[in-house]
Amino acid sequence: MVAVLGYVQVGFGQDAGTGAQANQKKPPVQEKNVDSKGSQTAPGQIATPSDFVIGASDVLNVNVWKEPEISQSVVVRPDGKISLPLIGELLVSGLTPVQAQTLLANKLQSILTNPQVTVTVTEIRSRMVSITGEVVKPGAYPLLVPTTILQLITNAGGLGQFANKKGIFVLRTVDGKQQRIPFNYSRVIKGEKPEQNILLYPGDTVVVP
Template identity: 50%
Template structure:
């Protein structure tokens, strides 16, 4: 017993010293790793943000400044601490640079990411004899045939040979004819034009 007791005391002392020297555990979320970004919709590099688009703005290590926001009709977005910022008319990269410039007055070396979550500003419209008439967002290159498919296809009594695409060019209305039967059979494919924001497809 005389030799065992001092050894036990030494072991206790060593264990206590090691515990004191061990670094404190890092709090959860403080690892410095960048957060996972929400999935955005595919957009071209030159995509221009417009009213009603939904954006996710992420400030690395500044959670209170991050937010999911919709672009207002006046083209502005409202962000915590930054107030109103012009977003409409800018690409996501241009908006990121603008937010970085503004935030640098409040925090040191801000790291900002802008993700387009929903595209609502670039719309085309389908009316008439289709399964689901209404507005549809243009999230990428879309042809007349593709949009008709998105709208649920033609109804049974649709006049598939006399579909019209209405468009405004130079402030004046213009129209294009579309023969669904021909295009679906691989004929007259030039009719299957790529749609532009604001186009309206009329299926009689």
Template identity: 45%
Template sequence: MDAMADKQTGQHFEDQLRIARIRIIHRGVASMAKGWRRLPAKEAFSFVGAAPSAHRQTSGTMWTSLAICLLTCLLPVSLPAQQSTGKTQDNSKVLVARTGNFVKDVPLGVTADANYVIGPEDMLDISVWKEPDLTRTVPVRPDGKISLPLLNDVQAAGQTPTQLATHIKESLKRYVTDPQVTVIVTAINSQRIYLLGEVTRAGAYPLLPGMTVLQALSSAGGFTQYAHTQKVYVLRERNDGQVKLSFNYKDFLNGRNPEQNVVLKVGDTIVVP
């Protein structure tokens, strides 16, 4: 609808400008004819041959008026279209920005820090400087190993990215002179938590360092309108069995029992009745 309105406005502007140009041309021609009639016959045609300077000035003024009229007539009517196009582009940028803010999903893979311990099913970006054939993105297999050219199977699970990079560097020295290796965890799939019940997006989520109950609930989009926010709890497996950790959202917001917002561990399940 906005595009159609802009198009109609631009068309109306073009029509009005054409009418104005026609009027200007008519007025210019009429003015020139009127001035021409006021001149004596010999002066009116004095510009053809040698003439006094006053006569040349009068005829020059007439030619200037005619040039202005013709220039006005030849000017393109592109301003409305440009303005309309600019407006459409601005609206598109605003729409994209708003869409990105409101519907962006929480990524399943999140880059880890240097102290993260690699686990099975994680995705690793292995980069060897000036060695494109050795640079690649690889998954950590269920047995905790990765496959790399020249080195075959390399144990990755249980090491930090820095430790794994050092191990790969030492192993490559047999084939590459002074290899420079970088390891980046591009997706954390081995350490997860789970959210069930009345949350906007229930499911499995990567466990980030220091993630608390409240942060996990936020990652899942918060509560639904049917959630019993005073009865949230965390199920955690321990050596002596499963424990249940209560989390009263309303109490926490009111500053009561802040310790209930515990730091989550691998495998924790948050349940929202």
């Protein structure tokens, strides 16, 4: 009888321990979407290359598990810094999102126990190019990968019906001075002027008259 009771007590203790472990809360697993190129993005996050670096005016979503006071959307200031409660200012310009969340987690070590931090880019404003005039979808486009004039025209849906294919140009500011770089669409697509199909820089504007 004693042996039976002892067996029941041990078994009960094991069940209780297992139940305690099962009820222990863990940080939620964030859902991710996979695009056609295999890049994973969380809801609200835009797809960025793994080597994308944060710049001024970019919008970041900072999420610290179970810390709503710190978790918020922030805009990177012109000096490359963001401000967060309990932490103060952090220089994030020039870092990848992964590097930024590591920096943030290290800063929180003295305040929180094992902080779970996620930093995602929700809006890119630091690396933008624009296209205006006779294209299907004029506007500003994020410069996530090296992009030529032809590629931007394609991204903008192609030329409009009345586009002046020989009069396209790029406006670029260098050392405070604006340059006008010609682009003859008709000759470039024929392979006659490949050197005109230059890579675009952040801040460039392609004008299609």
